[in-house]
Amino acid sequence: MSALFQPIELRGLKLPNRILVSPMCQYSAVDGAATDWHFTHINSLALSGAAMFCIEATHVEAIGRITPGCxxxxNDATEAALRPILAAARKYAKAAIAMQLAHAGRKGSSHRPWEGGQLIPLSEGGWQTVAPSAVPQKEGEAAPMALDDAGLARIRDAFVQAARRADRLGIDALELHGAHGYLLHEFLSPIANKRTDRYGGSLENRMRYPLEVFDAVRAAFPDHKPVGFRVSATDWLEGGWDLAQTIELAKQLKKHGVDWIVASSGGVSPLQKIPLGPGYQVPFAKAIREEAGVNTIAVGLITEPKHAEEIVASGSADMVALARGMLYDPRWGWHAAAALGGQVYAPPQYWRSQPSTHKTLFGATTFGGR
Incomplete structure (x- = not known):
C-alpha cells in the first residue's frame, strides 16, 4: 500500500494522506482582505486531493506584509473577508484547512513579484519596515527600524490575536513562518540579527523571540489543533543560519509542543547560492526528523508522485508539500492516487471523471444518470 496515502494524525487532526498544499502568496488582497481571487484559488486547491491546504502567508499586522497585496x-475586516471563502471550501471539500501566520520584517514594503519585487520607498507609498537590527536586506536599501521591547510585545500580541481570529474562522491548524528571511527567521540568523541584548548573539538568545511567539500562539490556539513551524534549514551563506542550528531549534520547538517542521531554506540574503534540483531540501527534513524526533514536511521541487512516495516511504519526511506543482496541476493528488494505488475524496459532481482504469479512485464505483 502506498506510503503517501497512509493516514497521519497531527495532534487531534486526522489526515487521510501525507500531501499538503503549501502556502503560496497570491499578492491579491486589498488592505489585507481576501478577494474573489482567493475564493477561486482556495476552493480550487481544496479539491486537489491533498489532505490539507495551507492558506498563504497571512500577516499579523499591516506593516508585516511583504507587499501591499499580501x-x-x-482586524474585523480581514477576518470577515475570509469567512465566506472558507464556508464554501468547507461545503464542497474535505481537506483540512491550515493557515500560515507571518510577519515580513525587513522584507516588507516591497512591490509584487510581477512588478519587480523591490523595496517601495516611503516617498512612493511604502512603509517603515522593522527587524531585529537596523540592517537592510541588501546593500543600497533603506534600513529597517530595530525593534524595541514595545515593538516585540506588539508583534507577539498581533500573532496571538491572529491565531484567535483563525480559530474563530474554523482554521484546523496553524503554521508559523520562521523561514525565507522574514521576521522570525531574521531573529534566528546571524546575517540579520546583530543585537547585543537577550535576543541576539548566542544561539539561545537568537532563538528566544521565535520561541516566545510560538509559545504565545500555542497558548492562544485550542490545544487539540496542531501548530507547525516553517524553517529555513540553511541560509546558504558562510556564517549564517545552518542545519546544526536548525536541529537545535527543532529540539526546542519539540519541547514547546510543535506538531511539525517544514524544512525549507534560504531567503535571508540575495547573496545566497542555492543548488536547485528535485528534492534538494529533502535531506534537511530527514536530518531534522532523525535528530530532533519531530514530524517533518519536505518541500521544494517535489513534482512527481513516485518521488513523493519515495520520500515518505524511506522515512525522509512524514509528509510532502507542493506549491508550484499544485498550481500547474490542481488535481495533483488525484493523479498521484491513480499512479500509486491510493484513494482521494472528490465531490459527486466530479465522479464521472474517474478513469475506467481507476474505478475506485474516489471510493465511488457507480454514477447513475440519464
Missing part, C-alpha cells in the same frame, strides 16, 4: 488577519 493577505492579512489583523
Amino acid at each position: 493577505l492579512g488577519l489583523w
